Amino acid sequence: MKLRGEWSDGDIDYEEGFYLLRHTLCPCVLTENGYMTNEQECHWLMTEEAIESIAMTHVDGINEYLSQ
Numbered sequence: 001m002k003l004r005g006e007w008s009d010g011d012i013d014y015e016e017g018f019y020l021l022r023h024t025l026c027p028c029v030l031t032e033n034g035y036m037t038n039e040q041e042c043h044w045l046m047t048e049e050a051i052e053s054i055a056m057t058h059v060d061g062i063n064e065y066l067s068q
Contacts, residue, residue, distance in 0.1 A: 027065065031058065 033054045034045045
């Protein structure tokens with residue numbers, strides 16, 4: 001499967017060189033779940049609500065992938 005590059009910011013995807021993405025036989029994905037440089041977001045990321053929300057988003061994505 002050919003991976004699609006994401007060039008909207010004008011830069012090559014930095015993640016394209018990650019070992020996990022290049023040397024695995026199973027499907028894999030990297031996710032961004034927030035930024036610790038944003039103080040409000042940082043505080044939210046440390047709450048149970050955020051942890052549950054992020055985890056369920058990942059679970060939903062995995063279930064959607066597996067149902068295809």
